[in-house]
Amino acid sequence: MRAGFRGLRLSNTMTRQKEDFVPLDWRDAEIPEAEKRVRMYVCGPTVYDYAHIGNARPMIVFDVLFRLLRHLYGEDHVVYARNITDVDDKINARAARDFPDMPLNDAIRRVTTRTTEQFHTDIAALCCLPPTVEPRATDYVSGHANGHDMVAMIETLIEKGHAYEAGGEVLFDVTSMPDYGSLSKRRLDEQQAGARVAVDSHKRNPGDFVLWKLSDENEPGWGSPWGRGRPGWHIECSVMSEAHLGKTFDIHGGGLDLIFPHHENEIAQSRCAHGTASMAEVWMHNGYVQVEGRKMSKSEGNFITIHDLLHTEKFGGRKWPGEVLRLAMLMTHYREPIDFSVKRLEEAAEELSRLAQKFDYEEILNNWSLRKELELRDFVPGFVEALEDDLNISLALRYVREAVSNVRKSEFGKVTQIIASLEFLGIFRPEIIGVYSTGTLSIGMSPHSALREKNKLLNLRAIAANTSIRDAQFEASSLSNEQLKYFVSERGIVHVEKTEQISELEIQRLVEQRLAFIGDKNWAEADRIRDELAEKGIQLKDSKDPETGERLTTWELKR
Numbered sequence: 180m181r182a183g184f185r186g187l188r189l190s191n192t193m194t195r196q197k198e199d200f201v202p203l204d205w206r207d208a209e210i211p212e213a214e215k216r217v218r219m220y221v222c223g224p225t226v227y228d229y230a231h232i233g234n235a236r237p238m239i240v241f242d243v244l245f246r247l248l249r250h251l252y253g254e255d256h257v258v259y260a261r262n263i264t265d266v267d268d269k270i271n272a273r274a275a276r277d278f279p280d281m282p283l284n285d286a287i288r289r290v291t292t293r294t295t296e297q298f299h300t301d302i303a304a305l306c307c308l309p310p311t312v313e314p315r316a317t318d319y320v321s322g323h324a325n326g327h328d329m330v331a332m333i334e335t336l337i338e339k340g341h342a343y344e345a346g347g348e349v350l351f352d353v354t355s356m357p358d359y360g361s362l363s364k365r366r367l368d369e370q371q372a373g374a375r376v377a378v379d380s381h382k383r384n385p386g387d388f389v390l391w392k393l394s395d396e397n398e399p400g401w402g403s404p405w406g407r408g409r410p411g412w413h414i415e416c417s418v419m420s421e422a423h424l425g426k427t428f429d430i431h432g433g434g435l436d437l438i439f440p441h442h443e444n445e446i447a448q449s450r451c452a453h454g455t456a457s458m459a460e461v462w463m464h465n466g467y468v469q470v471e472g473r474k475m476s477k478s479e480g481n482f483i484t485i486h487d488l489l490h491t492e493k494f495g496g497r498k499w500p501g502e503v504l505r506l507a508m509l510m511t512h513y514r515e516p517i518d519f520s521v522k523r524l525e526e527a528a529e530e531l532s533r534l535a536q537k538f539d540y541e542e543i544l545n546n547w548s549l550r551k552e553l554e555l556r557d558f559v560p561g562f563v564e565a566l567e568d569d570l571n572i573s574l575a576l577r578y579v580r581e582a583v584s585n586v587r588k589s590e591f592g593k594v595t596q597i598i599a600s601l602e603f604l605g606i607f608r609p610e611i612i613g614v615y616s617t618g619t620l621s622i623g624m625s626p627h628s629a630l631r632e633k634n635k636l637l638n639l640r641a642i643a644a645n646t647s648i649r650d651a652q653f654e655a656s657s658l659s660n661e662q663l664k665y666f667v668s669e670r671g672i673v674h675v676e677k678t679e680q681i682s683e684l685e686i687q688r689l690v691e692q693r694l695a696f697i698g699d700k701n702w703a704e705a706d707r708i709r710d711e712l713a714e715k716g717i718q719l720k721d722s723k724d725p726e727t728g729e730r731l732t733t734w735e736l737k738r
């Protein structure tokens with residue numbers, strides 16, 4: 180087998196073919212094994228508003244690819260860069276609207292920080308791993324330490340005759356690049372002939388695009404040789420991908436809508452600035468999330484945010500767990516369109532609970548900790564091969580389904596393969612395997628059962644740490660001498676509650692007080708204490724000491 184080929188085949192928009200994937204570093208015998216890297220760049224969000232579920236699709240698709248690359252090449256051998264676009268006129272408009280009394284730059288900062296945090300929270304709930312690096316556009320406009328900045332790249336493009344200044348802008352001259360349009364397969368002459376948009380008078384060609392534009396006083400701006408201004412949209416990705424992945428790298432991804440003009444223009448900038456034959460070896464594009472046949476988008480107004488799906492009942496009258504949303508995306512091949520509907524989410528939810536029914540909680544807990552001990556990295560048969568075929572997740576899921584229907588609980592190895600596969604796809608959480616567990620740790624419990632309960636609880640904690648449950652709550656630091664009730668809710672949230680504040684000493688004190696009342700024949704007070712304790716779950720038993728004949732009261736916890 181060729182060096183670097185691990186069986187992975189990917190559809191390349193550039194060649195319109197499914198190709199064997201051989202990362203660049205593996206083609207170069209000079210690079211030592213330990214230093215080889217697979218390098219992937221994905222265009223991230225423009226942070227001015229909540230991300231909608233359409234925006235989530237590339238994040239989820241390329242998260243699966245990231246996981247697969249890590250599995251095939253080793254975790255330390257994959258670099259995944261996904262940017263944050265925090266400079267954009269839509270951001271400026273939102274800042275002025277939301278914080279009218281604040282200086283614009285502060286307001287912009289507020290909007291981008293708030294939106295970025297929200298984005299991170301949303302996609303963590305969709306079980307996406309953080310990328311290796313997440314550069315922000317504003318850190319790369321000018322004066323970047325290694326010279327990896329937008330102003331420097333634009334200067335290079337002007338020097339090399341690919342860009343020109345006109346009408347308060349710097350524009351890329353598309354005719355300066357003979358094979359401009361190679362990704363979208365749009366020929367320049369066709370574009371010009373068919374151009375219906377009025378040609379801006381200062382543009383040499385209708386297809387020329389903005390690299391830099393001057394800013395008004397009340398717009399954000401950076402100093403540059405062409406005056407105080409801000410970058411056009413495409414230049415940031417050329418600059419940040421070079422800064423983190425080099426002049427040419429392995430995979431570049433994003434949604435279908437980015438092929439033209441965004442990716443086409445990234446290619447033009449990068450290749451012309453660096454004098455290279457390609458920017459990325461493989462170009463991958465996910466299909467649209469659609470609503471009634473039309474692309475979900477903010478401008479169409481036909482969108483639903485990830486946040487609303489997770490936390491409100493706006494869509495289909497219920498909240499949808501992150502795994503369900505994620506599975507709803509993964510059920511369709513990444514290049515095909517998805518019609519987003521309540522029905523689809525219901526199907527995903529049903530599929531998850533079908534996968535769940537087979538297992539019993541106790542079993543999984545035991546297997547889980549064993550698996551951790553053994554560091555098993557084994558998946559159900561056929562699973563990895565299916566993913567290697569251009570991310571054929573539907574087929575991979577079919578293998579998981581088959582494994583689930585054939586497995587017996589005692590088949591530890593197979594059960595762990597199933598869990599590893601579900602976990603790999605990011606759809607594993609305790610609740611999807613039917614977990615609804617409650618338990619009690621209480622005073623008066625036999626040491627053996629207390630230990631069992633305690634171990635269960637610690638296992639829950641381990642599960643919470645190992646999956647993406649971020650909201651797990653553990654209030655209990657000491658598990659002895661307190662009655663603690665814990666439960667895993669349907670959403671997988673682990674709560675630990677103190678169900679009883681009363682201490683053993685206190686019970687003892689009350690028992691003695693009651694005996695004193697009995698001695699005084701004050702039955703009313705004696706009964707009051709008995710009822711009070713019963714309310715707290717403590718049952719008293721009266722007996723006589725067989726030797727002394729003395730009245731004896733013991734207590735136990737009633738369930």
Ligand SMILES: Nc1ncnc2c1ncn2[C@@H]1O[C@H](COP(=O)(O)OP(=O)(O)OP(=O)(O)O)[C@@H](O)[C@H]1O
Pocket residue numbers: 222223224225233234235236237433434435436437465466467468469474475476477478
């Ligand atoms: N309906 C959709 N289906 C699939 N991917 C989408 C959809 N809408 C946007 N994307 C992708 O989401 C990523 C983030 O893009 P970005 O933040 O620029 O979205 P956007 O352009 O603001 O969305 P919109 O199209 O709603 O204005 C891009 O890779 C883009 O291709």
Ligand SMILES: [Zn+2]
Pocket residue numbers: 221222223416441445
């Ligand atoms: Zn980009």
